[in-house]
Amino acid sequence: MGSLQLKSVRKSFGPVDVLKGIDLEVKDGEFVIFVGPSGCGKSTLLRIIAGLEDATSGNILIDGAEVSAVPPAKRGIAMVFQSYALYPHLTVKDNMGLGLKQAGAPKAQIEERTKKASAMLSLGPYLDRRPAELSGGQRQRVAIGRAIVREPKLFLFDEPLSNLDAALRVNTRLEIARLHRELKATMIYVTHDQVEAMTLADKIVVLDAGVIQQVGSPMELYNRPANLFVAGFIGSPAMNFIDAKRLGEAGAKTIGIRPEHLTLSREGGDWMGRIIHVEHLGADTIVYLDSEQTGLLTARLFGEHHYAPDDIVYASPNAGQLHRFDDGGLAIR
Amino acid sequence: MSKARTSYGRMALVHIALIAYTLVAVFPVFLTLINSFKNRNAIFRNPMQLPTPETFDLVGYATVLGQGDFATYFQNSLIVTVVSIVLVLVFGAMSAFALSEYRFRGNTLMGLYLALGIMIPIRLGTVAILQGMVATGLVNTLTALILVYTAQGLPLAVFILSEFMRTVSDDLKNAGRIDGLSEYSIFFRLVLPLVRPAMATVAVFTMIPIWNDLWFPLILAPSEATKTVTLGSQIFIGQFVTNWNAVLAALSLAILPVLVLYLAFSRQLIRGITSGAVK
Numbered sequence: 001m002g003s004l005q006l007k008s009v010r011k012s013f014g015p016v017d018v019l020k021g022i023d024l025e026v027k028d029g030e031f032v033i034f035v036g037p038s039g040c041g042k043s044t045l046l047r048i049i050a051g052l053e054d055a056t057s058g059n060i061l062i063d064g065a066e067v068s069a070v071p072p073a074k075r076g077i078a079m080v081f082q083s084y085a086l087y088p089h090l091t092v093k094d095n096m097g098l099g100l101k102q103a104g105a106p107k108a109q110i111e112e113r114t115k116k117a118s119a120m121l122s123l124g125p126y127l128d129r130r131p132a133e134l135s136g137g138q139r140q141r142v143a144i145g146r147a148i149v150r151e152p153k154l155f156l157f158d159e160p161l162s163n164l165d166a167a168l169r170v171n172t173r174l175e176i177a178r179l180h181r182e183l184k185a186t187m188i189y190v191t192h193d194q195v196e197a198m199t200l201a202d203k204i205v206v207l208d209a210g211v212i213q214q215v216g217s218p219m220e221l222y223n224r225p226a227n228l229f230v231a232g233f234i235g236s237p238a239m240n241f242i243d244a245k246r247l248g249e250a251g252a253k254t255i256g257i258r259p260e261h262l263t264l265s266r267e268g269g270d271w272m273g274r275i276i277h278v279e280h281l282g283a284d285t286i287v288y289l290d291s292e293q294t295g296l297l298t299a300r301l302f303g304e305h306h307y308a309p310d311d312i313v314y315a316s317p318n319a320g321q322l323h324r325f326d327d328g329g330l331a332i333r
Numbered sequence: 334m335s336k337a338r339t340s341y342g343r344m345a346l347v348h349i350a351l352i353a354y355t356l357v358a359v360f361p362v363f364l365t366l367i368n369s370f371k372n373r374n375a376i377f378r379n380p381m382q383l384p385t386p387e388t389f390d391l392v393g394y395a396t397v398l399g400q401g402d403f404a405t406y407f408q409n410s411l412i413v414t415v416v417s418i419v420l421v422l423v424f425g426a427m428s429a430f431a432l433s434e435y436r437f438r439g440n441t442l443m444g445l446y447l448a449l450g451i452m453i454p455i456r457l458g459t460v461a462i463l464q465g466m467v468a469t470g471l472v473n474t475l476t477a478l479i480l481v482y483t484a485q486g487l488p489l490a491v492f493i494l495s496e497f498m499r500t501v502s503d504d505l506k507n508a509g510r511i512d513g514l515s516e517y518s519i520f521f522r523l524v525l526p527l528v529r530p531a532m533a534t535v536a537v538f539t540m541i542p543i544w545n546d547l548w549f550p551l552i553l554a555p556s557e558a559t560k561t562v563t564l565g566s567q568i569f570i571g572q573f574v575t576n577w578n579a580v581l582a583a584l585s586l587a588i589l590p591v592l593v594l595y596l597a598f599s600r601q602l603i604r605g606i607t608s609g610a611v612k
Contacts, residue, residue: 047507050507050511052507052510071510072507072511073510073511073513073514079507079508081507082504083502083505085502085504085507085508086505087505087508087509087523088527089526098512098514099511099512099513102512102514146508146512158504
């Protein structure tokens with residue numbers, strides 16, 4: 001079906017190195033998500049896999065075959081774009097069928113696959129409409145349908161949910177998860193949204209500054225971040241970082257504790273602090289406090305809690321949930 | 334624009350200004366038209382008067398249409414204008430696409446070079462152009478005019494179109510590439526339909542100077558068989574006697590084809606002019 005191997009892929013635009021040697025293996029049927037801040041090179045990497053951009057050096061293998069010199073249409077990939085990128089002058093049906101038509105597939109086959117894909121995405125009633133007559137969510141479903149029709153070895157998604165509003169985003173996310181289960185296809189998905197990454201991925205690839213920071217399952221990244229960057233990037237609100245010297249810890253430079261692993265108490269605890277701000281979200285209460293020992297801390301409490309700014313509280317880290325990082329920012333295990 | 338925020342007073346002022354400008358622009362055309370339907374005496378005695386039953390006279394049109402050559406002049410003008418527009422649009426759009434789509438060494442330099450023609454009038458090169466046409470034996474052919482006008486129209490076309498092509502979504506072109514469209518199909522089937530308003534704008538801006546031009550027809554193609562309308566009308570303007578009826582009739586007739594072409598492009602043109610500002 002579809003596996004992908006990247007071997008020391010580099011990309012430079014003039015003097016700027018965007019990707020600095022990417023090695024990665026994606027197994028057949030995996031859902032892999034590239035996540036990172038904007039400008040980290042994740043979209044460039046996806047475009048290199050698609051063949052829309054040439055790598056400066058390195059190898060790209062799809063199903064074990066080198067594809068660096070193969071044009072995008074012949075790589076056996078399909079791509080879903082952030083801006084949908086539907087052909088404005090074609091109907092939904094023709095939009096989905098164009099790839100196969102260009103490849104010279106017989107009409108009956110195009111018809112059959114279009115029908116199957118549109119049934120899967122409940123696009124049946126819209127087949128004869130043009131993209132301008134569809135809503136944003138429907139357009140993105142057509143774009144996904146266009147990818148399904150090609151029956152590719154690799155599905156590539158370039159921030160497909162970024163243009164949708166919050167409610168549609170959740171729906172479409174579920175849709176993509178369901179498609180992955182039904183099609184059992186290999187999918188590579190780029191996003192800057194860690195919620196999408198955590199909820200969809202089998203495997204997350206965290207990129208920053210053109211370098212892979214860590215590869216692992218969502219829970220691996222959450223529980224055992226490899227370095228400061230991953231620790232700070234995964235999880236919301238972000239992990240608290242405390243200078244180890246202030247806590248008198250030897251053998252580490254920085255101590256990390258996630259907001260949800262702090263317990264607050266009015267009576268007593270490890271770190272005393274004054275509350276700066278409280279956010280009540282219903283399910284969670286997020287408390288920002290300033291402590292003399294640790295500096296600024298964020299704590300996430302489950303359920304409703306009645307704290308107010310200027311209250312004095314004590315924060316204590318849960319046992320065994322401290323993360324330690326060395327001088328180079330790497331996790332000490 | 335929301336209705337609630339538009340004040341009627343402001344709208345009225347804007348419209349008064351626009352109407353005043355329209356009157357100024359249309360007045361010479363109007364004068365030409367009414368006088369072309371009057372007899373010679375009436376033209377001189379009362380140039381502002383509308384044709385009355387006494388002064389109404391079609392002698393100008395009779396002269397122009399009676400001289401069999403005028404059909405040829407019209408044909409020449411139309412051939413030169415239409416072929417030049419088509420060439421300017423095709424080549425202009427192609428180079429604009431290359432400049433805006435592909436990263437290659439000297440891209441910016443090439444863009445500047447192609448835009449240079451906007452700043453330097455092509456008439457400065459008349460002598461060299463004439464020498465070139467003489468050397469290639471193209472003098473007194475319509476080809477000579479078409480070549481010059483294509484060169485004259487390209488800089489603006491490349492400049493306007495490349496700006497517009499930059500606005501066409503990259504994702505769309507990439508989707509085409511993944512679906513196996515060639516670069517030519519991407520250009521003709523995806524990009525061109527999306528920049529149609531810009532093409533109409535370029536077509537109108539290209540068309541009018543070509544249709545009105547007297548300089549190059551006079552220099553490059555003054556023979557009877559290759560005269561354009563503007564050049565042809567000159568036979569009625571003499572050193573001592575000018576046949577005003579005929580001149581005015583010829584000019585009135587010359588307006589018609591431009592008007593038709595303009596109307597054909599105008600709906601797209603308005604979208605082209607406003608698309609940058611309103612959006």
